[in-house]
Amino acid sequence: MLLDKVSLFQDGRNLREIQPFATKQAKTLFSSKPLDKIIEFQDTNSNLVAVKLVFKSGGSLDKPKLVNFAIQLHLEVQSDTTLVCYLITLSGLVYFELALYSTSMGTDGPTDESSNISTTIDEGSEKPLGTDYASEKLQQKDERTERQKQIDDWLPITSSRNAKWWYSAFHNVTAMVGAGVLSLPYAMSHLGWGPGVVILVLSWVITLFTLWQMVEMHEMVPGKRFDRYHELGQHAFGEKLGLYIVVPQQLICEVGVDIVYMVTGGKSLQKVHNILCKDRKQIKTTFFIMIFASVHFVLSHLPNFNSISGISLAAAVMSLSYSTIAWAASVHKGVQPDVDYGDRASSTAGSVFNFFSALGDVAFAYAGHNVVLEIQATIPSTPEKPSKGPMWKGVVFAYVVVAMCYFPVALIGYYVFGDKVEDNILISLEKPAWLIVTANLFVVIHVIGSYQLYAMPVFDMIETVLVKKLNFRPTRTLRFISRNIYVAFTMYVGITFPFFGGLLGFFGGFAFSPTTYFLPCVMWLSVYKPSKFSLSWCINWICIILGVLLMVLSPIGGLRTIILQAKEYKFYN
Template sequence: MSHRMEIGRPERSHDDQCKVLESSVAHLVFLLSRSIKKRSLPRASTAPLPLLPPPPPLWSLATSLSIAQVAAASIAMAVQPSMETQAPGNSSPPKDGRSAEEKAVEDWLPINASRNAKWWYSAFHNVTAMVGAGVLGLPYAMSELGWGAGIAVLVLSWVITLYTLWQMVEMHEMVPGRRFDRYHELGQYAFGEKLGLWIVVPQQLIVEVGVNIVYMVTGGTSLKKFHDTVCEDCKSIKLTYFIMIFASVHFVLSQLPNFNSISGVSLAAAVMSLSYSTIAWGASVDKGKLEDVDYSLRATTTPGKVFGFLGALGTVAFAYAGHNVVLEIQATIPSTPEKPSKKPMWRGVVVAYIVVAVCYFPVSLVGYWAFGNRVDSDILITLSRPKWLIALANLMVVIHVIGSYQIYAMPVFDMIETVLVKRLKFPPGLTLRLIARTVYVAFTMFIAITFPFFDGLLSFFGGFAFAPTTYFLPCIMWLAIYKPKRFGLSWFTNWICIVLGVLLMVLAPIGGLRNIILNAKTYKFYQ
């Protein structure tokens, strides 16, 4: 009797206690199974829960607590392998949800294949991407702009593009644990999966394919100039054949799998760009200013001056084209939370932009100072002595644009192979790479042979595609993602870049298209 008063409950038989224990354990198993299902399934089930007997009173659980704990521990140990198998974080596939096969495909693609680059890789990759055919046309652009407008456009373009390039580097891994390895991936994050793809991919393809076409023309033209300089008495060979010779090199080099595999080619190209730029302005100084040099605008009519001005804007825009491959270059640099890739990448970008300034400004200003409005669209054509130096410079241009072609072709290869492997389910391998890349090189060669108008191509592609991807698209992404304070410094800076970039995109292609039409009137195709 005293025992019943102490505990506060009636005496129960052994059978009653067993029934209470069974009910407690059954309820505990039910709770554990629900917890396991919630952890193992991606979404909670919408099916109605089964009805169970109500849980036993608290005093009954207290009586059988020690036995229930032992049972719960046994159940947990029994279901642990199942939890480890079903939980996404502990399963054999990668933590991002991709299967082993999908990860293998990603690692095979050119952009993701290697992530062990150093900061100086980004330096010479960016120099190779930036300094190229554009620098040779800058004195010609100066002759269309004049001293004041020409210097202003050059300086403003250098500052704006350095700022937008910094934005791209910062946004590469702004989301913890994720890297935007491709330009269109960043666009999809900023604008949405479908809209971002349609905004970025067409423009990026126009830029990269356009650059490859222009570099086909540049390589063939410089190769022809080299031949004509070293062998004046030789029979003249058509430009078409030199473009084909230049393309034959790319049929081989295009089989290199990724960015790091072309690092040697890119380094040689970067050295060549600095070398032939120095030769261009050095030879101009040696030649001296023409006696009757004229610094007035090249065109004599008002429409000619207007169209020439617009075309020159496109030529300058073409000279700052590295943004289209900057994320792909940064993707090759290793990154950890303690040492993010943006630090070595930015160091390389700063070095690259110093080299850009050393190349662009002397060539532009000295070339225009020496020849005025009589400078050719390629300043090396204007220079005629000393012959050995001009021949060497043209050969350097050929080597440089070989590397530049590969830098701009690699993201295109990545897009093509992604579609073939992921969408069309072609097996990845050497055969796929050989066929796809060979067809692409042949396509750019064919277009270059068909439209070898160097200055017109610079202006048209520079304004139509380079202006968006270089001057204002990074700013729009920055505003969409970071949402800076309205009317603040960042907000104003980005909107100024957007307005100038849109004007450049609208106006510059007009002049370039006019030059193409004028050249096409006197050009005989495939002759």
């Protein structure tokens, strides 16, 4: 079947991406026999992809050159395939067919006689040509494929694929319900009742929709899994452009979250100390951040996602627990006598900037998209039972928990404290002391798990560059050094800039808006190309427009908050 628009290798690469290479090599090798055209075929029943080079009639072809060309093309493809080549003369034209059979899918591939060699055949002859050279090149490719497999088995994202659906549930809860939920009443105080409720509900719906898109796109190419966010971006936008678009955004998100959680963990520990040791000398926030970081210098050496599943489960339970404490304690405290739901800013400019910052707080509360593909990568998948089934089940469960945490905390917290609520609602809840201490300890346990969850894809990127690009050996020593440097970096930045509320607004708008609200929609439009003004097209464009507005407006307010707080802050004091 001739495919004019879409023809995919089993590793998911678009066949047309290899065309420039094929054309260049063919013209170089066959200068005396100009290349007429390239025809692409794909037989989905036999998992066969074929490339036919059609040459203009007349003259003779150098068959060893054809074998050389086939090997070069096969090495360029870099897929888990078996190479078979045929040279056929028919009706005055010369056809050279390169067939790539998937060795990882199906059983309708080539016979054993053709599975290890590259063969050229013309009419009246069935003798293989250039088999020694072909076998040598294929052996080199097999060695490279084996090394690639060993590296993948070592990297944290792809080293384990035996997770259950409930793993994805508590991983998503841990990734999403975090420090952001404690800032929602504060965001409501800047947004007001009407806009606040609308934005909360709209954010919940939009992020659930974009999360569904990412789960669906994880295995949209048969036999290929997009285990990392940037791999999906490369498929949608191209090899280089996909990296340039996704990787900076994802790194800002994940590293930004870890920095914020360093501050959150340290301040929560400080809150516990100040309540329990009122008569003692006050200790600087810097030291509590360092205490919190010391835990991660140990936990960061757990190898992969499944190895932190126990920590993630504990973190998910803690998030539900301290969210419940936050809204239940607010109900117990009752509506404050001087409660006011008016504008808490003293000027119009302040109101506008605070509104923008509150948008970032809401965006930060729905931040799980940056690790969703990496979480799905841990779930086993077969053609009969793809991973999207259990993954979506876990996502729905997680979003129910998200609703149970977010809406009561945001609405009840704002209802009780009004515009007097702090940027962390636990600060507003001063009594009973034991309950506030418990809630803050729960926060500490939760952000420990969340830190590890967001750090794992960063570890994967760092280790991928070190091993694949810089050719370091995949050893424990390499992992020990690289991960400790990362933890030390996030600790240092957290100590230097402990502006919790401002950090939420800045990172929330600048980084999370693209990766959470509209980048999945852009990928969906790029890959599936729905017809203009169809329901899918309209929904995606609405999400894109709202996400872009959030990305532009939110960092303005967050940056202003950081500047105002920085005026009174002395570094490392």
